[in-house]
Amino acid sequence: xxxLKSLAMATAVSTLALAAQADTKIGMITTLSGGGAGLGVDxxxxxMMAIEAAGRDDVEVVIEDDQRKPESAVQIxxxxxxxxxxxxxxxIIWSNLAMAVVPAATAQDVFYLSPNAGPSVLAGKRCHKxxxxxxxxxxxLHEAAGAYANDAALKNSFILAPNYPAGKDALTxxxxxxxxxxxxxxxxxxxxTDYAAEIAQIRASGAxxxxxxxxxxxxxxxxxxxxxxxxxxxxxxxxxxxxQGILQAVGAAxxxxxxxxxxxxxxxxxxxxxxxxDFQAKYGRLPSLYASQGFDTANLxxxxxxxxxxxxxxxxxxxxxxxxxxxxxxxxxxxxxHHPVQNIYVREVIQEGDVxxxxxxxxxxxxxxxxxxxxxxx
Amino acid sequence: MSLILxxxxxxxGLQFGVMLFLMAAGLTxxxxxxxxxxxxxxxxxxxxxxxxxxxxxxxGSFVLALMASLAAAAAAGALVEVTVIRRLYxxxxxxxxxxxxxxxxxxxxxxxxxxxxxxxxLDVPSYLSGPVMLPGGIQYPLYRLAxxxxxxxxxxxxxxxxARTRIGVQIRAGEADREMIAALGVxxxxxxxxxxxxxxxxxxxxxxxxxxxxxVQVGMGEPVLILAFVVIVxxxxxxxxxxxxxxxxxxxxxTLGGVFLPxxxxxxxxxxxxxxxGASLASMLIxxxxxxxxLVRPSGLFGGSA
Numbered sequence: 109x110x111x112l113k114s115l116a117m118a119t120a121v122s123t124l125a126l127a128a129q130a131d132t133k134i135g136m137i138t139t140l141s142g143g144g145a146g147l148g149v150d151x152x153x154x155x156m157m158a159i160e161a162a163g164r165d166d167v168e169v170v171i172e173d174d175q176r177k178p179e180s181a182v183q184i185x186x187x188x189x190x191x192x193x194x195x196x197x198x199x200i201i202w203s204n205l206a207m208a209v210v211p212a213a214t215a216q217d218v219f220y221l222s223p224n225a226g227p228s229v230l231a232g233k234r235c236h237k238x239x240x241x242x243x244x245x246x247x248x249l250h251e252a253a254g255a256y257a258n259d260a261a262l263k264n265s266f267i268l269a270p271n272y273p274a275g276k277d278a279l280t281x282x283x284x285x286x287x288x289x290x291x292x293x294x295x296x297x298x299x300x301t302d303y304a305a306e307i308a309q310i311r312a313s314g315a316x317x318x319x320x321x322x323x324x325x326x327x328x329x330x331x332x333x334x335x336x337x338x339x340x341x342x343x344x345x346x347x348x349x350x351x352q353g354i355l356q357a358v359g360a361a362x363x364x365x366x367x368x369x370x371x372x373x374x375x376x377x378x379x380x381x382x383x384x385x386d387f388q389a390k391y392g393r394l395p396s397l398y399a400s401q402g403f404d405t406a407n408l409x410x411x412x413x414x415x416x417x418x419x420x421x422x423x424x425x426x427x428x429x430x431x432x433x434x435x436x437x438x439x440x441x442x443x444x445x446h447h448p449v450q451n452i453y454v455r456e457v458i459q460e461g462d463v464x465x466x467x468x469x470x471x472x473x474x475x476x477x478x479x480x481x482x483x484x485x486x
Numbered sequence: 487m488s489l490i491l492x493x494x495x496x497x498x499g500l501q502f503g504v505m506l507f508l509m510a511a512g513l514t515x516x517x518x519x520x521x522x523x524x525x526x527x528x529x530x531x532x533x534x535x536x537x538x539x540x541x542x543x544x545x546g547s548f549v550l551a552l553m554a555s556l557a558a559a560a561a562a563g564a565l566v567e568v569t570v571i572r573r574l575y576x577x578x579x580x581x582x583x584x585x586x587x588x589x590x591x592x593x594x595x596x597x598x599x600x601x602x603x604x605x606x607x608l609d610v611p612s613y614l615s616g617p618v619m620l621p622g623g624i625q626y627p628l629y630r631l632a633x634x635x636x637x638x639x640x641x642x643x644x645x646x647x648x649a650r651t652r653i654g655v656q657i658r659a660g661e662a663d664r665e666m667i668a669a670l671g672v673x674x675x676x677x678x679x680x681x682x683x684x685x686x687x688x689x690x691x692x693x694x695x696x697x698x699x700x701x702v703q704v705g706m707g708e709p710v711l712i713l714a715f716v717v718i719v720x721x722x723x724x725x726x727x728x729x730x731x732x733x734x735x736x737x738x739x740x741t742l743g744g745v746f747l748p749x750x751x752x753x754x755x756x757x758x759x760x761x762x763x764g765a766s767l768a769s770m771l772i773x774x775x776x777x778x779x780x781l782v783r784p785s786g787l788f789g790g791s792a
Binding site: 140141142145146149271276293294295296297299301302304305308309311312325326328329332333336337338353354356357358359393 | 490494495498501502595604605606607615617625703704705706709744745757
């Protein structure tokens with residue numbers, strides 16, 4: 109009888125201990141099929157590499173594919189919050205999907221950490237205490253490109269971007285810093301693959317340079333067609349059109365092009381060197397900036413979990429805000445609107461052996477914060 | 487806005503239309519002859535592009551790559567017809583849509599499994615790269631001219647096949663009355679497989695041609711598929727001539743609308759809003775065109791009275 113009683117006690121105690129340990133559940137919604145799959149796969153692989161390296165069995169990650177469709181992202185988010193009861197969400201690549209999911213998630217007391225999309229509204233008027241962006245505010249890389257265009261004495265840019273929130277943020281960002289004239293400004297369809305009409309307009313416009321934001325497959329199409337068109341103006345872009353995943357598909361057409369990024373594989377710090385080597389060993393390819401963002405997001409979560417329980421929201425939030433983790437970007441800190449304050453570099457596309465990649469040639473903007481922080485009342 | 491720019495845009499619209507025709511021709515034949523709605527047609531376009539990219543990477547020859555795209559898409563089409571599509575002819579359209587939608591998913595995930603999630607490299611061959619100077623001082627990429635030429639040649643071949651050959655007679659007869667030609671001793675199931683493979687090969691060719699100037703990636707066929715459906719609805723379902731006219735109309739409307747609408751709005755409002763509103767409206771333009779055509783001719787421009 110006594111044995112039985114102590115056994116019951118032990119069970120009760122261990123159940124209690126389990127409850128106190130409080131497993132952390134992370135829901136990742138990202139694009140794993142269709143046109144933008146390469147971006148989502150990179151974020152996921154970078155994220156999971158950090159989670160696996162931590163080897164914590166109290167962190168569970170649920171991954172789902174949004175197919176780049178806002179409606180399926182919303183459905184998955186509802187399911188994750190209502191029935192899976194996730195504590196933290198992350199993963200969304202596209203700003204239109206982020207706008208559909210993030211405000212609802214943070215309103216239901218779930219933390220959302222963005223590894224990519226950073227729409228301006230969520231940095232400004234509709235910022236939220238439970239929303240953190242670990243990548244950038246959408247405008248940031250484009251602002252650096254605008255600043256670079258001034259340095260390179262470009263006076264008459266033709267600019268184009270897809271017609272969706274991040275596309276508008278992109279051109280707004282470029283124009284904020286760029287002080288020359290605009291030879292033309294075009295919004296293309298999201299997912300457009302033929303740019304013959306746009307290239308003809310560039311040819312006719314008398315521009316001295318082209319700035320474009322066309323992430324994923326859109327950028328591949330544009331660059332190949334641009335190279336084939338005989339229009340010979342210098343091109344500047346954000347890193348999204350020159351990331352590791354698409355450079356091989358573009359080929360030599362991209363060589364020498366300047367682009368702006370908050371990360372590159374040659375940033376000199378121990379965390380980055382280890383990340384690049386481990387990623388190559390594990391997945392057999394060079395990491396892209398998306399992979400670095402996924403990796404940083406996971407490490408930020410892990411660093412906060414070391415300090416606070418995710419159920420204690422105030423403590424956990426403070427731990428996230430402190431951002432005490434080894435970012436592959438080097439120094440990393442959050443501004444008051446929970447968006448990064450960071451260096452943005454100018455890179456150039458080069459060829460290493462038979463692999464096309466980037467190298468940093470300058471710092472475009474140092475310790476750069478976004479322009480919407482002042483609109484945020486948290 | 488110079489005349490040269492307008493002419494160049496017309497060429498762009500023409501080139502887009504000709505590629506759409508290659509897609510729509512197969513779709514309209516399959517619908518006209520077999521009465522089947524084939525959502526997986528875009529997957530065959532993707533198969534063609536991937537086969538071309540793989541063979542081009544392997545051999546370095548663009549001509550071999552184009553042949554591979556024809557062969558691979560035709561083989562995939564024939565295989566799908568024999569194993570899946572054949573069972574769907576007598577079912578209603580909803581079953582066909584469900585089954586061919588499943589095929590899209592199978593093809594997409596299969597391709598991802600074979601080739602990975604990252605876009606493949608397929609480039610224009612060196613002898614077709616770069617621009618040429620056309621009469622009137624228009625600088626235009628040679629490869630796009632070649633695409634227009636290939637598309638027109640294939641289109642002419644298709645008209646000849648349908649109008650002048652025995653197979654063509656059987657295809658037209660199959661469209662009109664399938665029980666009757668079966669009763670006359672034509673092997674209808676072989677004919678169906680042939681038509682399906684032919685449509686697939688055309689889609690595969692379009693995929694390979696377009697893949698060289700765009701990105702070869704999983705899911706590349708779906709946006710084109712939607713446009714191809716718009717084309718055959720405008721042209722009249724089952725009509726090759728309708729597919730050609732419809733494709734050129736859609737190609738020109740989409741290209742010219744995208745260029746001129748934002749400029750038109752710029753006369754009336756701030757350039758930034760004009761660009762954004764014009765772009766939004768331009769992307770609706772082909773659907774507005776489709777609605778307008780259907781209002782006047784409910785069965786499409788060249789559709790029968792079915």
